[in-house]
Amino acid sequence: MAQIDLSDPAEQRIERLPLHEAILIRLRDMIIEGHLPPGARLNEGQIGLQLGVSRTPLREAIKYLASEGLVELVPSRGAVVKSFGAKEVHDMLEVIRMLEQQAGALACRLADDRGIARIRALHDEMLAHYARRDRLAYYKVNQAIHTGIVALADNVALSEVHARLQTRLKRVRFIGHEGAEKWASAVAEHEEMIAALESRDPDRLAEILGRHLSLAWERVRDDIPGAPEAD
Incomplete structure (x- = not known):
């Protein structure tokens, strides 16, 4: 046990x-x-x-x-x-990826300037936690950014499904930042995200979110029981 x-x-x-x-x-x-x-x-x-x-x-x-x-x-x-197997984690991350790509594209078209500014403020707060190497505080703001981008899509059903899956994967997403290299890569991807959102580029933001969530699986797969070995 x-x-x-x-x-x-x-x-x-x-x-x-x-x-x-x-x-x-x-x-x-x-x-x-x-x-x-x-x-x-x-x-x-x-x-x-x-x-x-x-x-x-x-x-x-x-x-x-x-x-x-x-x-x-x-x-x-x-x-x-709760313990999740490799397929469960991979499947949930795949759904989150698709939801966030759709939400990001919608956010670029629908969000007002104040909504985007709130995401920028969260991003800057996240970077401050990163500079202090406060992983838990960083993680919580990081997840708030993803939730916030989804909220900017103004689709309640999308937000509800995303929130349920994101909550279930809290521990899994946290371990994705273990190690300096993984953490730095995740931060760099967030920098690209905020730039695409502020420039209101739906295709670019969808691509970055898709890449970010695909890499999230690569960062955690070695820590998930039953996951196939990376090529």
């Missing part, structure tokens, strides 16, 4: 934030960063002790994570961090 890393309890305790939201964010971050690895059972007693919270709000947070697809509730085992 996969082991849960709950080292340094002082760093894990919940303080000041609204309790349910704080627990949810903390557990989600622990899944993203791998402290709660795929296949790990969420031991309510152990986690509650480490976070300094009671079981009732903890159970509510776990149920919410299950609704997001990050956790699954398994009979006789309880809550377990």
Whole structure:
């Protein structure tokens, strides 16, 4: 069974934030960063002790994570961090790629200047996190950029499907930035994205997003069980 890393309890305790939201964010971050690895059972007693919270709000947070697809509730085992196989990950990334290409092309045609400026502000914030090598903060803004570009397409159905898949792949997308070379390449692709969006070039933005999401699979495939070896 996969082991849960709950080292340094002082760093894990919940303080000041609204309790349910704080627990949810903390557990989600622990899944993203791998402290709660795929296949790990969420031991309510152990986690509650480490976070300094009671079981009732903890159970509510776990149920919410299950609704997001990050956790699954398994009979006789309880809550377990969701583990995705290679084909599942590849298929979801392929759908996200197609959705973002369509959204990017629409965004170039439909977005107003203020909407594009918001993406630029997120991009600059992401670069600041990158300069500090703050991976988790970088990752969260990075994902907000992808969500924001999709939102500029002004298509609720597209946004809803994209959000569901993006949530399920949080841990997978995070490991795509492991290593200086992979991380630098992802940042360079985002630089191209923002330039294409600001110039309102739908074909260019669709091409960059497609390449970025295809490379996302290449960056994570070696860490996914069952993935074929790269050529």
